[in-house]
Amino acid sequence: MPLPLAPLLAPSLLAGDHAHLAASARVVSDLGLLWLHCDIMDGHFVPNLTFGPETLAALRRAGSKLFFDTHLMLSEPQRYIEAFAKAGSNLISIHIEPAYDHAATLARIRDLGCQCGLVLNPGTPVAAVEPYLGQVDLILVMTVQPGFGGQPFRRDMLPKLTQLAAWRRERDLTFRLEVDGGIDLATGAECRAAGADTFVAGTSFFKAPDKPAYAAAFAKL
Ligand code: DX5
Ligand code: ZN
Numbered sequence: 001m002p003l004p005l006a007p008l009l010a011p012s013l014l015a016g017d018h019a020h021l022a023a024s025a026r027v028v029s030d031l032g033l034l035w036l037h038c039d040i041m042d043g044h045f046v047p048n049l050t051f052g053p054e055t056l057a058a059l060r061r062a063g064s065k066l067f068f069d070t071h072l073m074l075s076e077p078q079r080y081i082e083a084f085a086k087a088g089s090n091l092i093s094i095h096i097e098p099a100y101d102h103a104a105t106l107a108r109i110r111d112l113g114c115q116c117g118l119v120l121n122p123g124t125p126v127a128a129v130e131p132y133l134g135q136v137d138l139i140l141v142m143t144v145q146p147g148f149g150g151q152p153f154r155r156d157m158l159p160k161l162t163q164l165a166a167w168r169r170e171r172d173l174t175f176r177l178e179v180d181g182g183i184d185l186a187t188g189a190e191c192r193a194a195g196a197d198t199f200v201a202g203t204s205f206f207k208a209p210d211k212p213a214y215a216a217a218f219a220k221l
Contacts, residue, residue: 005176005197007188009218010035010069012180014050015149015202021055022062024206029066031215036066037180037200038089039146045075045098046147053080053087060088067091069138069200071119071180073146074098078105085112093117093140096128106135117178121146126160130167136175138198139164143191144181149202153182158194165195185217192221 013036016024028036041050056068070089074080077094078101084092092109096102096118109116117138118129122145129139141160144151157179164177176198179191184204191199199218208214 007192007218007221008035008176008198009033009205009215010037010178010198010200011205012037012039012149012200012202014039015206018051021051022059022064025059025062025064025066027206027211029064031211033215034067035069035198036064037202038068038070040070040072040074040080040084041147042074045095046073048147053083056084056089057087069093069117069178071140071200076100078108081105081108082112085109085114089114091115091117091138093119093138095119095121096132097121097124102132103135106132117176119180120160122154122157126163129164133164133167133171133173133175138176138178140178140180140200141196142181143179143183143187146181151182153184153187155187155190158190161191161194161196168195185214185221188218189221 011028041048043049067090070092075098092114106116115137118136119140121142143154143157177196178198179196180200183199183201188199
């Protein structure tokens with residue numbers, strides 16, 4: 001049986017300083033953290049816009065070596081996979097809700113040398129991603145409706161984590177189980193107890209007055 005994965009904190013760049021994103025990424029790497037969660041929104045799948053592949057490429061040019069955990073909130077993610085892979089994404093996650101060839105897009109992400117993830121919205125049952133569990137490096141359970149940072153955590157998403165963690169254990173799979181939305185130390189601990197190992201934190205991370213203490217506490221969840 002695979003050992004439980006150590007808790008991993010992935011600060012979300014969305015809550016960083018958009019006039020100085022390289023500096024925000026450096027805040028993360030200077031703490032010794034490894035992952036940076038990059039939220040890509042198209043104003044269509046979600047009612048907001050953020051940044052695109054050129055921003056990630058610019059962060060690479062500015063020297064960032066962080067693992068770019070790229071969350072595509074796009075109606076047609078299959079059209080942008082290559083651009084994000086070229087821009088420096090290490091992992092690309094796509095939503096299950098829009099209609100496109102999910103299996104082919106996950107395979108394409110891997111062909112391009114990236115890890116792949118599948119994301120489900122609060123209203124989407126966990127059964128929707130079940131057929132793909134053997135094909136992914138990560139499942140992302142949204143704990144808010146995606147589109148904006150700073151929303152309250154949805155505790156009713158915890159049973160999804162319990163189910164996914166059970167499937168992972170029973171089938172000897174090793175995908176990461178990530179949560180995103182309203183995550184802080186308290187809600188993160190609840191998700192950890194339900195089986196999550198990877199924690200996106202936007203507002204709670206960038207607003208934390210003592211970031212080293214915050215990161216150290218997350219590592220012990
Ligand atoms: C929401 C994004 C999140 C967001 C989380 O649509 O997918 O990654 O940055 O922000 P907080 O941690 O503030 O809820
Ligand atoms: Zn996200």
